[in-house]
Amino acid sequence: MNQINENSIIVEANGLELGYNKEVILQNISFQVNPGSCLVIMGTSGCGKSTLLKSMTGLLKPHRGNVKFRNGELWGKAHLPNQDVLANFGVLFQGGALWSSMNLLENISLSLEAFSSMDKAEIENLASYKLSLVGLSGCEYLYPSELSGGMQKRAGLARALSMDPSILFLDEPSAGLDPINSRQLDELIIELKESLGLTFVVVTHELDSIFSIADDAIFLDAQAKSILAQGNPIALKSFPEHPEVRDFLTRSNGPPKMDNY
Amino acid sequence: MRLEPKSLRISPAEKAVDFHLSGDWVLHLSSQNVVDACRRFFANQESSNLVGKFYFSSSQKWDSSLLVFLLDMETKLNAKDMRADFSELPEKIQNLISFAKNRKAGQKPKLPSMSRQWDFWLFNLSNKFSQWSTFWGKWLLALGNFLIGRSFMRLSDLLSICRDCGASALPIVTLIAFLTGLTMAFVGSVQLEKFNATIYVADLVSLAMVREMGALMVAIVMAGRTGASYAAELGSMKIREEIDSLRTFGIPAMEFLVLPRTLALFIMTPILTLYADVIGILGGLTVGTQVMDFSTLHYFEQTQSALTNMWEVYSGLIKSLAFGLIIGLVGCYKGMFTGNNSASLGKSVTSSVVVSITLIVVCDAIFEIAFSYLGYR
Numbered sequence: 001m002n003q004i005n006e007n008s009i010i011v012e013a014n015g016l017e018l019g020y021n022k023e024v025i026l027q028n029i030s031f032q033v034n035p036g037s038c039l040v041i042m043g044t045s046g047c048g049k050s051t052l053l054k055s056m057t058g059l060l061k062p063h064r065g066n067v068k069f070r071n072g073e074l075w076g077k078a079h080l081p082n083q084d085v086l087a088n089f090g091v092l093f094q095g096g097a098l099w100s101s102m103n104l105l106e107n108i109s110l111s112l113e114a115f116s117s118m119d120k121a122e123i124e125n126l127a128s129y130k131l132s133l134v135g136l137s138g139c140e141y142l143y144p145s146e147l148s149g150g151m152q153k154r155a156g157l158a159r160a161l162s163m164d165p166s167i168l169f170l171d172e173p174s175a176g177l178d179p180i181n182s183r184q185l186d187e188l189i190i191e192l193k194e195s196l197g198l199t200f201v202v203v204t205h206e207l208d209s210i211f212s213i214a215d216d217a218i219f220l221d222a223q224a225k226s227i228l229a230q231g232n233p234i235a236l237k238s239f240p241e242h243p244e245v246r247d248f249l250t251r252s253n254g255p256p257k258m259d260n261y
Numbered sequence: 262m263r264l265e266p267k268s269l270r271i272s273p274a275e276k277a278v279d280f281h282l283s284g285d286w287v288l289h290l291s292s293q294n295v296v297d298a299c300r301r302f303f304a305n306q307e308s309s310n311l312v313g314k315f316y317f318s319s320s321q322k323w324d325s326s327l328l329v330f331l332l333d334m335e336t337k338l339n340a341k342d343m344r345a346d347f348s349e350l351p352e353k354i355q356n357l358i359s360f361a362k363n364r365k366a367g368q369k370p371k372l373p374s375m376s377r378q379w380d381f382w383l384f385n386l387s388n389k390f391s392q393w394s395t396f397w398g399k400w401l402l403a404l405g406n407f408l409i410g411r412s413f414m415r416l417s418d419l420l421s422i423c424r425d426c427g428a429s430a431l432p433i434v435t436l437i438a439f440l441t442g443l444t445m446a447f448v449g450s451v452q453l454e455k456f457n458a459t460i461y462v463a464d465l466v467s468l469a470m471v472r473e474m475g476a477l478m479v480a481i482v483m484a485g486r487t488g489a490s491y492a493a494e495l496g497s498m499k500i501r502e503e504i505d506s507l508r509t510f511g512i513p514a515m516e517f518l519v520l521p522r523t524l525a526l527f528i529m530t531p532i533l534t535l536y537a538d539v540i541g542i543l544g545g546l547t548v549g550t551q552v553m554d555f556s557t558l559h560y561f562e563q564t565q566s567a568l569t570n571m572w573e574v575y576s577g578l579i580k581s582l583a584f585g586l587i588i589g590l591v592g593c594y595k596g597m598f599t600g601n602n603s604a605s606l607g608k609s610v611t612s613s614v615v616v617s618i619t620l621i622v623v624c625d626a627i628f629e630i631a632f633s634y635l636g637y638r
Binding site: 054057058059083086087089090091093094095097098099100110111114115159163 | 413498501502503505506507508509510511512
């Protein structure tokens with residue numbers, strides 16, 4: 001695992017216990033994210049990756065524990081998350097989750113109209129700029145249904161960037177994309193991280209993406225309901241402590257060989 | 262190529278039972294004789310520690326039906342304390358059997374007991390109640406924010422939704438209201454003719470339309486048309502995580518999505534009701550002038566004399582305000598609490614229509630009882 005400087009932690013999860021109703025899906029989840037780094041949350045399907053992301057983005061209140069952003073806590077005593085903390089977060093959902101009744105310009109402008117004091121022309125310029133950052137210049141007036149899957153993901157990323165967040169949470173950004181689009185999205189993440197100094201928390205189980213974008217990773221296990229391993233994915237692959245992590249990162253332990261079939 | 266029928270020869274030996282499988286073991290060939298042979302064997306076989314040995318030639322055709330048969334036989338032999346020996350089978354079949362054994366099928370879920378079903382139902386009921394009260398509370402807060410001018414609701418959204426649920430509904434409302442007035446006039450005229458009082462058809466149609474039928478018919482059309490579309494629209498937004506993405510920006514879905522929809526229906530339903538009242542009276546007029554030979558003026562004079570008390574009109578409009586609110590709230594509630602799959606979206610839409618219409622009828626009855634007791638009828 002990368003050496004963590006205690007003074008430069010941007011987000012910290014402290015003893016999270018997560019679940020739906022009384023069912024516990026994850027417990028004792030603690031980790032830290034350094035500014036300007038990319039943390040990947042990985043694990044097999046159903047291990048609670050998206051649930052963890054929901055809790056970190058203010059959509060699911062943990063049963064126990066809290067998420068700390070710099071010095072503020074995301075979850076207070078109330079049922080709702082702290083909006084001041086949430087204002088620093090940008091989220092890209094698995095399917096893009098663009099508002100289908102609005103064009104891309106309106107999708108990006110909505111939060112700016114609600115929370116900034118800029119006039120309409122300034123907001124439109126800013127929205128166009130955000131679209132150009134993700135390579136979608138000229139698509140301002142297209143509706144989500146007119147875009148390909150890859151373009152929808154990039155537009156979703158532009159919308160997540162609309163309020164200039166300090167940290168971006170991406171839920172399976174390359175899901176449903178072909179290898180070329182998936183690689184382009186990975187390159188975009190790296191570019192945004194390096195040029196804008198953004199911090200990323202990415203949920204994915206795409207191995208190519210994990211090795212190309214992650215500085216640090218946590219591996220969630222469905223049976224242990226907890227973090228099984230934590231560290232740089234290349235190091236985890238080279239020196240695995242747990243067979244599950246090795247199998248995941250090397251795509252091994254498939255079904256018995258069926259050469260004779 | 263011709264296929265040989267399946268057959269099974271069972272030959273008991275000293276320490277083993279040999280199962281010779283011949284013919285082609287493919288899915289579309291009948292296996293009734295094999296099933297009968299097995300049934301006879303197991304009916305007569307006592308528990309023992311014999312070994313069941315299976316023989317099958319690699320030149321025979323086979324598919325997964327053979328594998329299923331072999332695995333089934335192993336289970337049945339084990340139940341008689343016998344052991345299955347597949348070592349004489351071709352290697353491919355042995356590999357597939359061990360592959361299948363490594364992946365045991367999950368246990369068939371048992372139906373929950375009656376008491377557990379009750380527990381679940383009660384838990385669900387309390388959950389639904391808490392969901393509904395949270396929704397209602399949040400809606401009131403959103404309305405409060407709107408009234409003090411701190412709402413996220415956009416005026417352009419409200420106007421656009423008003424147009425969709427108001428002006429766009431005019432053709433269907435016109436048709437339904439006209440036919441309702443027409444039908445009432447026909448039905449009334451048959452009865453009134455017996456008393457030689459057919460001119461009172463005008464009173465019947467006008468009073469029924471403004472008091473009851475105008476508001477009720479518009480509400481039913483709105484529940485099926487607009488309430489269902491709210492449930493479908495918000496439900497699909499929920500499935501596509503669009504509502505979650507609003508929340509991550511700190512924009513309350515209640516103010517941004519639900520409030521404009523409910524307010525639009527609250528505003529437009531009385532306007533449509535007033536329009537439906539007029540159209541319904543015109544439906545009655547059509548029967549009065551074309552079938553009963555009244556003059557238009559005579560019919561209108563009679564209608565006017567029936568509607569001298571404007572409370573008759575107002576009472577219908579008051580009802581329609583409540584109906585509009587019910588349709589809007591139920592449609593939005595069902596949409597906002599849709600599950601995460603397309604099946605639940607269908608259920609939400611159906612349920613929004615059924616619940617809305619039920620509540621409208623209940624609410625209508627409450628209004629009528631209240632008006633009677635308060636002396637307004």
